Amino acid sequence: MSNAIKETHFNFPGQVGFYKGKVRDVYIFEKELIVVASDRISAFDVVLPKPIPYKGQVLNQIAATFLRATADIVPNWVTATPDPSVTIGKRCEPFKVEMVIRGYMAGHAAREYKAGKRTLCGVAMPEGLRENDPFPGPIITPTTKASEGHDEDISREDILAQGIVSEADYLVLENYTRALFQRGQEMAKAKGLILVDTKYEFGKFVDEILLIDEIHTPDSSRYFYADSYEENQEKGIPQKQLSKEFVRQWLIANGFQGKEGQTIPEMTNEIVESISDRYIELFEQITGEKFEKADTQQIEHRIEKAILAHLGL
Structure with missing residues (x-):
């Protein structure tokens, strides 16, 4: 199994806040946001216990592809994508x-x-x-x-x-x-x-x-x-x-729909790997491009280094 980003705990110069979403870690600056797409996965409004390798990279790169492809229709918030799992952009209301x-x-x-x-x-x-x-x-x-x-x-x-x-x-x-x-x-x-x-x-x-x-x-x-x-x-x-409907169907088949009293089924390494493979398949089908796996040996160091370089540090 490859390493995956479950959560990040960076502290950058000039940072004024932090927000942890279901799948994103958002570092807040005065006029911009630095968003790390983690490998967390949610379904039925519940974050599942194990991260999915490459999921964050898949979503981040699909989003970047479509934001570029629609910039002639509507301006968007993105100013930089310094790492496969990171998007930086304007801090909007x-x-x-x-x-x-x-x-x-x-x-x-x-x-x-x-x-x-x-x-x-x-x-x-x-x-x-x-x-x-x-x-x-x-x-x-x-x-x-x-x-x-x-x-x-x-x-x-x-x-x-x-x-x-x-x-x-x-x-x-x-x-x-x-x-x-x-x-x-x-x-x-x-x-x-x-x-x-x-x-x-x-x-x-x-x-x-x-x-x-x-x-x-x-x-x-x-x-x-x-x-x-x-x-x-x-x-x-x-x-x-x-879509990620296959994840919801697996949960339903194992007795979980996010309702009170229900227990999230065990996510074996085989299940995690199969979900990762499906996300990569989704990327290639939607974009028509070959997915290039980023280096996950020191994944948090890689991300931090890319963000610091963007900040000029």
Whole structure:
């Protein structure tokens, strides 16, 4: 097994804060953020006990690829990627909503639909849809951005009524979300994939709205394989997915869905290695590039050295 980044504990000159997310360690400076993509993995809002080698590198490099590929649509927060697992960028004031956009009736939308609901986040869903059918057009179903616990569905009307985002800014977020999703779908199609749904996060740097966080990664998005999509829909069988859904399914099969009283199943070395292999497969499928494993012999030293060099130290 290769070394993996479970957590980091750096202390950099000029650092004014630190935030540990589910999978990222964020070093806060006055005007910039240094984000280390750890190899932690979460499912059902729970961080699993063992890190997955190369997972952080996979997500960091996929996000970097798509942020570069969409910079003509919307400016983003990134200023440097000095290490395969590190992204550095502008310290933005995040909007307290996540812009979820869905092209297909899958995942959360499908579960709500099966429960008899025909409205999601204030958006109508037509009658007669089967799971994984396309919507007539992509729908935006925002969620609140929770500091702790679960994000909650919210409608456009409630976002505006509660003053979470101004109407002028929200219109910009909607337009950016639709344009980004269209580009993401086009890029996925070129790789034999269908971008089913995804989420985007935005923030303000001074007065400019920027795209922040990761985009179009298997942790933030759902992909189907295009070549088997029609046949699977006709037969009414589940779609082959390219996302971290396989991790959730393994947990469910072993009696864990993040509910109180449930115990996370043992993650053997074989399970950890298989998840690592799947993430590398995801990288190569989504980007069309060969994955180059970074040196993990002294992984924390490598990362610290790259960040210090960026800081001119």
